[in-house]
Amino acid sequence: MIPFNKPFLTGKETFYIEDAVKSGKISGNGKYTQLCQKFFEERYHFKKCLLTTSCTDALEMAAILLNIKEDDEVIMPSYTFVSTANAFVLRGAKIIFADSRADHPNIDETRIEALITDKTKAIVVVHYAGVACEMDTIMDIAKRHNLFVVEDAAQAIDNFYIGKNGSQPLGSIGHLSAFSFHETKNIISGEGGMLAINDPQFCDRAEILWEKGTNRSAFFKGEVDKYGWVDVGSSFLPSEIIAAFLWAQLENxxxxxxxxxxxxxxxxxxxxxxxxxxxxxxxxxxxxxxxxxxxxxxxxxxxxxxxxxxxxxxxxxxxxxxxxxxxxxxxxxxxxxxxxxxxxxxxxxxxxxxxxxxxxxxxxxxxxxxxxxxxxxxx
Incomplete structure (x- = not known):
C-alpha cells in the first residue's frame, strides 16, 4: 500500500520530547517553543512568531487582532479549507468569496478589487500547494483601500514570492500570517501551527491573546510586577512536547x-x-x-x-x-x-x-x- 501521506520522523523527536519532560517545563513557552520561534524569526525575518496548537488557532488569533466584528466583510478564496473562513465567521464577519485563477487554485488577484465595499476589513490569501499568490498586486489593492492582508500560509513553509521587493518568504508580506505543522505538511508536529506577525502594532497584543488574555508573558520577561486579565484570549499556546517534536523537524x-x-x-x-x-x-x-x-x-x-x-x-x-x-x-x-x-x-x-x-x-x-x-x- 502506498498511502497518500506518511509522516517523516527525523529520529530526534523522542529525544527532544524526553528532554522537555525532564526539564519540568512542559506546559509551553519554554526552551523548545523559544527555539522554534527564534528559528523562524531569524531565518525568514518575521517580526514576531508565536507557536499555536494549530493553524486554525493562528487564523483565529489573526481575526481577533484585526478586531473583526459583526457585519465586517472579509474577502478570501472559496477553494480553501474551512478554517480559513471559520476564523472570521466566528467573529461575526461576512465572507466574500473570490474565484481562483484559471491557471492555479490561488485567489485571482484581478477579481479582488471589484468585491471591496465600505464594509471590507481584510483580504485573506491562501498560498495553495505552497505556491505564492501574486502579492504585489494584492498588497497594492490593500494599501489603496486601507485593508489588512492575512496570509494563510498553511502549506507554504520555506517558499518565496519574487516581486518588486526581491525574494520574500511567504508569510512575511501580509500584516499577519498563519502556518500549519499538521502531519500532512512538509514540516510537522502532529498538530500545530504558528502565527507570524509582520506589523509591529500587533506584537504586544498577540502575546496577550496567546496567553489567554493575560499579560503573563510580560510578567515572565520582567516588564510588569504581576499579571492579570487584560484582554480577550484563549488557550492558543501549545505544550513543550509539541514544540520539542517540531524542533527536531526544523533541524532537518x-x-x-x-x-x-x-x-x-x-x-x-x-x-x-x-x-x-x-x-x-x-x-x-x-x-x-x-x-x-x-x-x-x-x-x-x-x-x-x-x-x-x-x-x-x-x-x-x-x-x-x-x-x-x-x-x-x-x-x-x-x-x-x-x-x-x-x-x-x-x-x-x-x-x-x-x-x-x-x-x-x-x-x-x-x-x-x-x-x-x-x-x-x-x-
Missing part, C-alpha cells in the same frame, strides 16, 4: 525539502507525456513563485476522468485523493453567498487530484502505474 528542514523537491520533479518530468496525451494538466508554478514541493496534483479533463484514475490507482493499492469542496457551495454557507458562479473554483473542486507525496515515497512505483494506463479516459 533543508534535508526534508530537498527530498520532497526530488519527488515533485520526478513526477513532473516522468508524467509529462502521459498527461499531455490524456488532456491532463500538471501543476503550474508562476514565475513569481518558487516551489516548496508541498503537493503534486493533476487537473483532470473531467470529474469522471478523475474518478476513473482514483479507482485504477486504488486497485493497485495507491491512494490518490481530491481536495476541497468549494466553500461558497457548502451546506453551511451556500445561502449566505451572493450567488456569483465561481467558474475556476468549480473546475478545481471537480477536477483536481492529489498524488502521494512524502519523504520516503518511491515515486517510480506511482509513475509506473500511470504509464501502464493505456488511457485515463473514464470507461
Amino acid at each position: 528542514l533543508d534535508k526534508i525539502q530537498d527530498q520532497r523537491k526530488m519527488h515533485w520533479n520526478n513526477y513532473k518530468e516522468k508524467l509529462a507525456d502521459w498527461a499531455k496525451s490524456n488532456n491532463i494538466l500538471l501543476p503550474f508554478v508562476p514565475e513569481y513563485s518558487t516551489n516548496n514541493a508541498h503537493m503534486f496534483y493533476l487537473i483532470c479533463e473531467s470529474e469522471d476522468q478523475r474518478s476513473a484514475i482514483i479507482g485504477k490507482l486504488k486497485a493497485e493499492n495507491i491512494m490518490a485523493v481530491f481536495h476541497y469542496i468549494s466553500l461558497h457551495e457548502s451546506a453551511f454557507y451556500k445561502d449566505k453567498h451572493d450567488g456569483r458562479f465561481l467558474e475556476n473554483t468549480q473546475k478545481f473542486t471537480d477536477r483536481l487530484l492529489r498524488l502521494p507525496l512524502y519523504y520516503e515515497l518511491d515515486t517510480e512505483v506511482v509513475v509506473n502505474q500511470f504509464l501502464q494506463f493505456e488511457s485515463a479516459k473514464a470507461n
Whole structure:
C-alpha cells in the first residue's frame, strides 16, 4: 500500500520530547517553543512568531487582532479549507468569496478589487500547494483601500514570492500570517501551527491573546510586577512536547525539502507525456513563485476522468485523493453567498487530484502505474 501521506520522523523527536519532560517545563513557552520561534524569526525575518496548537488557532488569533466584528466583510478564496473562513465567521464577519485563477487554485488577484465595499476589513490569501499568490498586486489593492492582508500560509513553509521587493518568504508580506505543522505538511508536529506577525502594532497584543488574555508573558520577561486579565484570549499556546517534536523537524528542514523537491520533479518530468496525451494538466508554478514541493496534483479533463484514475490507482493499492469542496457551495454557507458562479473554483473542486507525496515515497512505483494506463479516459 502506498498511502497518500506518511509522516517523516527525523529520529530526534523522542529525544527532544524526553528532554522537555525532564526539564519540568512542559506546559509551553519554554526552551523548545523559544527555539522554534527564534528559528523562524531569524531565518525568514518575521517580526514576531508565536507557536499555536494549530493553524486554525493562528487564523483565529489573526481575526481577533484585526478586531473583526459583526457585519465586517472579509474577502478570501472559496477553494480553501474551512478554517480559513471559520476564523472570521466566528467573529461575526461576512465572507466574500473570490474565484481562483484559471491557471492555479490561488485567489485571482484581478477579481479582488471589484468585491471591496465600505464594509471590507481584510483580504485573506491562501498560498495553495505552497505556491505564492501574486502579492504585489494584492498588497497594492490593500494599501489603496486601507485593508489588512492575512496570509494563510498553511502549506507554504520555506517558499518565496519574487516581486518588486526581491525574494520574500511567504508569510512575511501580509500584516499577519498563519502556518500549519499538521502531519500532512512538509514540516510537522502532529498538530500545530504558528502565527507570524509582520506589523509591529500587533506584537504586544498577540502575546496577550496567546496567553489567554493575560499579560503573563510580560510578567515572565520582567516588564510588569504581576499579571492579570487584560484582554480577550484563549488557550492558543501549545505544550513543550509539541514544540520539542517540531524542533527536531526544523533541524532537518533543508534535508526534508530537498527530498520532497526530488519527488515533485520526478513526477513532473516522468508524467509529462502521459498527461499531455490524456488532456491532463500538471501543476503550474508562476514565475513569481518558487516551489516548496508541498503537493503534486493533476487537473483532470473531467470529474469522471478523475474518478476513473482514483479507482485504477486504488486497485493497485495507491491512494490518490481530491481536495476541497468549494466553500461558497457548502451546506453551511451556500445561502449566505451572493450567488456569483465561481467558474475556476468549480473546475478545481471537480477536477483536481492529489498524488502521494512524502519523504520516503518511491515515486517510480506511482509513475509506473500511470504509464501502464493505456488511457485515463473514464470507461
